[in-house]
Amino acid sequence: MTRAVRTMLAMALALTAVTAAAPAPSWTPLAYRQAPADNPLKGFMPYAGSYQTFPHSMEWFYLPLREVMTGQNTFDWTPLERRLNTIARRGHHAAFRVYLDYPAKPTGIPQFLLDQGLATHAYPDHGNNGLSVSPDYGDPRLAAALDRFIAALGRRYDGDDRIGFIQVGLIGFWGEWHTWPYDGGTRPENWMASDAAQAAVLNRFESSFKRTRLLVRYPSALNKDLNIGYHDDSLAFETLPPTSWHFVQRLIDNGVTEKWRDQPVGGELRPEVQPCIFDAPVSCPQYEDYAESVAQTHASFLLNQTPFDGSGFTGDEWFRAVAGSRSLGYELTVTEASLPSTPVRGQAKIAVRIANRGIAPFYYDWTPELAAVDASGRVVSRWPTPWSITGIQPDAPPTELTAHLNLNGLGRGDYELTLRVPNPLPRGNDLRFANTAQDVHSGLLTLGTLTVR
Template identity: 55%
Template sequence: MQLNTQKNQRWLKLPRRRLSVGAVVSGFVAFMLLVVPSASTVPAAEAAATSGDWVPLAAGPAPASSPLAGFVPFAGAYSSMPHSMEWFYLPVNAVVTGPGTFNWASLETQLNAIAGRGHQAVFRFYLDYPGKATGIPAYLLQSGLSTHRYADHQNRGVSVSPDYEDPRLVSALEGFVAAFGARYDGDPRIGFIQMGLLGFWGEWHTFPHDGWGSPENWFASTATQGRVLASYTKAFRKTKLQVRYPDAANKSLNVGYHDDSFAVQTLPGIGWHFVDKLRQSGTTGKWLTQPVGGELRVEIQDCIFETPMRCPVIEPGADNDFSGSVAATHASWLLNHRAFSPGYTGQTLANAKAASQSLGYRFQATAFALTRGAVSGQSDLTVKVNNAGVAPFYYDWPIQVAAADSGGKIVRTWTTSWKLSGVKPGTPVQWKTTVGGVPPGYYTLLMRPVNPLATGVPLRFANASQDKTLAGWLTLGRKYLPAP
């Protein structure tokens, strides 16, 4: 500290007066207030913020329900288990009313009903569902499209299997998928779309009429399958797609898979189980970018979560291993209607809830830091995030941070460039963004991903401070933000 010399000299020439001890002390205090910043000028919290110290964030329980993950019921209102999605089928002829003409009312009704219950939809269209009336558009049948009648799968001749090589049918499917994508790609009411269309139930097989179970093969040729795949991947660039079986034809495409015989025909060793097909097609790592879902095999939904588990071996090679199947497939969601109707009770219910929570992602923020930004009045917020689940989150929903005042009211919100899809299991990331432009003071910093479906289930973190300040927000901590 250097005092002004001229001022010092003028002070020395003043007549001297005897000063009391109290006056000397008071003068010294006043002098120090002039030259030393006060606590209100440079708060301790701000000094700590600029030091880059990490503030740990305590872990918490897994969220009861996570968007686009966990067990899923058939569409309807159920309260027996938390969930975020609902499943349904639709026949193609519910939408395709003529050559190049479409009526989307039935799909809209389903999507709106599900969204109204705060959920997102996963579904598929079919042409042939054993035991249900045909889904083939009437104009194609009237034009002479060939079909096969069958009694398999308790069909008793109700539905028919179409000639998948008829160019009129293939062209109609391509036109339908193009119109479908143009209208619904990126629709926030939709979680995932299964390609469907081909085979029994839209499951891309016609067993036993497949050349293996019996000499004739009714299923679509490789060329027809390729045209359907190409139509879907061209029409849907935002909404995630799934197809039934991994194979060389879909290996390089932006499509995931659905194992509809989960925990029975899943684990490898038989040669044709789901993981066998992943290995044979070289797609074992595709879960890192494309979702895996499916259906818990119906015959074991009653018993798989009992303690002890007493499920019978319903076919040679059946694994009955739920947790092993989850680990091997990295599944995000499974249709398990038994969990919702009639539902489970007691320990079986507790086991089923834990099993549902084991599917998909589980985000946890482990620490955050606030440091002085490059621009005056701005701060850099950095958050460490880990994924303790078995799969990524496959959409990049917007991630917001916010500053809340002492009353819990948000003063300002910032939308970041952070990517949820980049947080892979076992690979922690650090997210960084700039915050500022608020009156100087202490604020509670918050963070949340934003579900594009306004009524949808919030994406919550497995942290003790989740929902602590505001519902749907993760509380990071209280920090000082400087003046702009």
């Protein structure tokens, strides 16, 4: 045997010995339990206000454009700031839509545009009786104003921690992107914005918002390729196929049934079915199956005012409504955790496997952190992780995440190693996992015991 061969054999034996000595990852299952019903950025939400009758993490409001746009290039953000701050103080994220035309409310058109002679249309429909007016969306002065407003809104509010979602409004009755029946309905007039005007608003929103998530009312050829999600304003009423104007059929017709995987879907539980959809049996004169509507839209949140009004729901109806709220959006659970099985010092390799038992991913890039808790229950060390929980899909194998922790700041002893996903909104609930080891108050999920020597 030559010296070179002996050397190679020795190296191979040494490598085998090291490999055999290296402990294999030890995975410990973590038990599942439903996540709290007020997890952030999902579930039922009311119009902005203080409510104690139903768990929630978001609040909704409409904002007339005239309140914040005071001139061609001047803005007063005070009305929006006031709404956002009030909601944030309650520990909730805001979702909102800005409008020009809301039937039965005073016009949302900025006064300077009216003073310049912007043409408008009065109408009696939708209980309006001429109070609001529909603007001429083809007027270049309005188009320029909308472009400036969207750009200014993005500069100031993109990535604002107080905001959960912004719906792309501005066009149509209620900002819902239709002027029915004045858009090819029962009236000969067509007041709806042209495709070019719609595209200009959509494209400016997409270019102005890179972090805050956007939604628009209708799936269409104009928005199918944009980073904008959808908002079904008539869920469980005009949602399911095959009717052409129903929401899911529009998703199908525009080839965007999978867009929920990276862009959010929200909406409103149709007001006519809010009081009765959770009766057993359902007592609504007209409705669509709630569970099927949620399953096919993959909605993460819904405006649903009824559970919050007055005494709200009671008894079994309350529990069914909570279950309906819980069924929306994500539900992340740590299926397994891997910690060192023997005492360590210097560094520790930690890993988790996270599955999504919900119907949609979590859409924001919140940073998980690991923490060591001593015997007194005090957090003695924290480690930000490079992990991302964004986009973990509900129909996929668990996502495995690994980190190496520097333990030099820890003394000898046993520590509970915990995982937390902090909410960047200071008073907001942290994202809580669907696990029995999850502390719903502190936000800490216990992964296991870490022994430092």
